[in-house]
Amino acid sequence: MPQGIQVKDLNIFYGDFRAVADVDMEIESNSVTALIGPSGCGKSTFLRTLNRMHEVVPGARVEGNVQIGGVDLYGKGVDPVAVRREVGMVFQRPNPFPTMSIADNVLAGVKLNNRRISRSDAADLVERSLRGANLWKEVKDRLDRPGSSLSGGQQQRLCIARAIAVEPSVLLMDEPCSALDPISTLAIEELISQLKERYTIVIVTHNMQQAARVSDRTGFFNIENTGDPGRLVEIDDTATMFSNPSQRATEDYISGRFG
Amino acid sequence: MTALTIERDIQARRLPARAPWLVGAGALAVSLAVGSLGSGPSVPAVVALAVVLYAVTLYVLSRAVEGPRRATDRLAGIAVTSAFGLAMIPLVSLVWIVVSRGLRLFSISFLSTDMVGIFGEMTEGGAVHAIVGTLLVTGAAALISIPVGLFTAIYLVEYGRGPLARAITFLVDVMTGIPSIVAGLFAFALFTLIFGPAYRAGIMGAVALAVLMTPVVIRSVEEMLRLVPNELREAAYALGVPKWLTIVKVVLRTAAAGIVTGIMLAVARVIGETAPLLITVGQLNQMNWDLFDGRMMTLPVFAYRQYAQGGVGIDRAWAAALTLILIVMALNLLARLISRYFAPKAR
């Protein structure tokens, strides 16, 4: 069941350095939210706090409040591992496990956690997830080939299949198309609009056309000077953001008058 | 930077490409002639003379035709190449002599009998007890140092931060330099303090070898773990896999071939250690299967012992050396094959 996300007064630090400051954001369930902004503005960093992936970097910490489905992600006793099972993530570069077959990659979330699964359930889950990622038709005859034998776009859809096989409620995507060619990108974009029927999706992108094509709402992050923290300038319906943004900085960025 | 003044004349005079070959052939012919004049020409002397003649002639020619800079360049090239040639002398002579002398007594019976009841100039007898001893002691050393080395490497790559990790990294490096005899003394001191001064057992040698082997294992495993891209760790974390399962099932699995290779090379390195075994495990002329009780023969000590006794023993020493080298080379070869065929295919 997809969940909405509420972010209040979120500050993100690397050691003493404040990377992102004072973010408030409300994300509805079953929506696609695109985060745009110049390089280094903290949008990816912010994305990674939504499933506590930023903690992987030593010295990283947050202050503030993030709730998904009413549960505080940073509350006492919340296991980051459990959070990540609930909030899936797709990375910039496709990263299938090189030692696993296509089918095993899809099952990675189950198998790596030592969970037992019957053969028929496994086959079922593989098919369901690969269909969900629009990859089933292309790979159904070679499920036991290594995941790295696929093309870049197929690998990225395999990673999406792998993420949805864990059955999360939220799916985070960190520039999922930046390493792909235009045709593969189109396939992923089509997939995103299908996936929102079942998941709440947050996607970071450098490509404003892509944000306009796939998202319901768009948030604009900006950084004023090097060394300053990144801030969420505004967030609104995508149509409004692109036609009539309320902030000057947003308008400048969207119309390409930036940098 | 006067040496770097740009050569203005692009069509500077050069020696023809075949000049070095002609000079080489000439130098060889002259030194062969000189060698046959003297009493009994030895191969090393002739080759050395030829190299010197070649270098001098080519330098003089080149200096006359091409100028001093090119002449120095040619001389440096010759020096560097002969350095490599020089290093091949011990390798080739060693392999040749071990094989040729070792084959005299190397046989199935050498590999399957021990030394009970062998004396004087009897050519019977063999090293099976030493081979078994070497395998037992090295195996036990591996059993100790592989888990310790593996986990320490995991600590350094996946967990370690700050001064402790830096201290361990540094001391592991220092530990690689512990002389093998000191490792032997350590094992001796440790066991005799606990079990009394007369205690001798295979396990003492195993501990000594483990001290030598562990840092090697740590280094190679660490290197392999660092080669695993971070993206794979992140992919597993994002699927809700806890850190330790990520390490076991993704990081170790991806680096497995490299780790196995590194461990086998580490085993190959300690399997030929002699000195620490000489002072801990001692020697014996029959089979001892018990690692925890009594002296035990090992292959390197067997070779040394037979050499020290002289006579037929020298032939046995060569045969033992051949056996040892075959084992070491087999381990090396196996390690390279594993790393070649079982590494995950590049993405």
Next chain:
Amino acid sequence: MTVGTPPAPVAAAGPRAADRRTGSHVWGGRVFAGLSYGSGILILLVLAAVAVFLVVQALPALTADPTELEQISWFRAESLLGYVGPLVFGTVLAALLALAMAVPVSIGIALFISHYAPRRLAQGLGYLVDLLAAIPSVVYGLWGALWLIGVLDPVMTWLSSTLGFIPIFAGYQAPAKNVLTAAVVLAVMILPIITAVAREVFLQTPRLHEEAALALGATRWEMIRTAVLPFGRSGVISAAMLGLGRALGETMAVLMVLSPGLLFSFFLLKPGQHQTIAANIAAQFPEAAGLSVSVLIATGLALFVITFVVNFVARAIVARRKDFSGAN
């Protein structure tokens, strides 16, 4: 969506669901992290233990009366220091001679592999040199004692007869069981490690520096002298120190090649003048008992300290170099 199965119930309860298995995962994670951490600590402890146990076992010799020490059959010195002194001298002499021979050759080999050999051959040739490191020391001992001594005999005869007026070359006696022969064997044994490190450093020379030199019209050798060698200097120094550490501690080759003696002597070609700590321990230990074991362990302690310092310095040079060269 072609298959519309509802998501698993885990989702309904939100992140706190933390399904039952999480407990065992946390536990497993702690055990695993604990094992890793414990192994790291163990390494520190072992190194400390090596020092402590050697000191404890050497203590009787360090505190013993000279008259007690005289009871030991092979002990012919005024004091423990008087016994250790010539051994340290012999050890350092043999190792330094080996180093003096090995370093230039190693640099040559490393340059050959990194800058002269055809690129396709380079890796294979490097592997050939590495093979030298795989040969057990007892085999080097056999090779040195039964082959090299014979080969060096005419060379040393010639050296002694033509250059004998220089004291260090005087008084050669066949067979060549002298410190120079031992040093040659040691040099061969430390070639691979010095070569390997030097080769790595030379290969790391920034391409830009090399091309800058070549673009100025430098010959290959001039490029190496102006770009490669200065860049690799500290690396070569630390490689040499590592080699020195190896040579100081090598036992079998010296034991089998050198005819021992306990003198402060610079006659490199005379047998029966020198002995190294490691070889001495290996020679005396099997027959030693009681106080004599203690004396030998005390010499071992001296060796441990010497090699520790040498390796420490070598690693410190490498570490400092890493700090300064950023992206390595």
